[in-house]
Amino acid sequence: MEIKKKIKLKKIPTRASEKYRNFPMVPRVVFGNGSFDQLGDILLPKRKHSESPIIFLVDDVFEGTALIPRIPKIFCDQIVFISAEEEPKTTQVDALVAMIREEYQELPSGIVGIGGGTLLDLAKAVAILLTNKGSASEYQGWDLVHKKSIYHVGIPTISGTGAEVSRTTVLLSPEKKLGINSDETTFHQVILDPELTKGVTHDQWFYTGMDCYIHCVESLNGTYLNAFSQSYGEKAMDLCKEVFLTDLSKTESQDKLMMASWHGGMSIAYSQVGIAHAMSYGLGYLLGVKHGIGNCLVFQYLEEFYPEGVATFNKMMQRHQIELPNGICRNLSETDFDKMVTVALSMEPLWENALGDNWRNLITPEKLKSIYQKI
Structure with missing residues (x-):
């Protein structure tokens, strides 16, 4: 039987006493074919020092391809290849955060996600969990993150998910599939290079x-x-x-x-x-x-x-x-x-x-x- 909807749209508040949601936007974005090659210049002023790395989380479909030498890896930076065959998990985020903390005495200067929605969501979640204690599963919900995330950059290699601009990172946990929805989730920088999507099936x-x-x-x-x-x-x-x-x-x-x-x-x-x-x-x-x-x-x-x-x-x-x-x-x-x-x-x-x-x-x-x- 067809469900009849009677919907009244929620109006934008008009009285001074009512509160508006003050949502974040991505503060910096560059668009254009070949714009990926600006990544090094973009990251340079964000680097704290040579012992504070940039961690690049990269879809493993790019391993061994011409994209990898273009990644501006210097000092003790690290490229981590991750399969996007499965949905991103809270346990995966926890493992990445533990690995980074174990290998580096300093917090990274930044996290860069290169890939589709899975890699972008992982990058956002890792950036949050490096400064917030506990497991990623504890932050699944709305506005549960209270400490600032570290600097993170999103570079989509497929178009459609909107993960590059959204304030959520959707994760699977043992109990649920739910996003970390917070103001700290949003990327600080996004690079939109349409050329990176040319290999998509x-x-x-x-x-x-x-x-x-x-x-x-x-x-x-x-x-x-x-x-x-x-x-x-x-x-x-x-x-x-x-x-x-x-x-x-x-x-x-x-x-x-x-x-x-x-x-x-x-x-x-x-x-x-x-x-x-x-x-x-x-x-x-x-x-x-x-x-x-x-x-x-x-x-x-x-x-x-x-x-x-x-x-x-x-x-x-x-x-x-x-x-x-x-x-x-x-x-x-x-x-x-x-x-x-x-x-x-x-x-x-x-x-x-x-x-x-x-x-x-x-x-x-x-x-x-x-x-x-x-x-």
């Missing part, structure tokens, strides 16, 4: 691009929508439609999708995502499904919530000859479905954005289970 390009597209659909149809998030969301949506529904050159597509990712990330930074993201967290937690494809797997069945968005999504899939995997939930137990539903329903801000304050009366565990069963 067609399917991965599509799935990660759809992460951006679904960001826009959920932000623009959410109760948290405001003029600020709307302006970014509408621009990102227009760019996504250009990339995935028109004929662009390779260079134009790379440039525009990188800008769509940036604007989409800004849109959700000042609003929120919705149902597809909440449910994809359940898939990621239980089955390790990567975030981009997880969003697609869920979104295809959300026509009753986002009818126009799903219709356009189907056109994009058809145009690019994408066939989503099916049957991945076919042999799951009742306990498995319960775990995914519990993880999805724990994302309360996402549900409130999608369905309003009354969301608990509009969505049920049975409804979510019925959607998971189709995947």
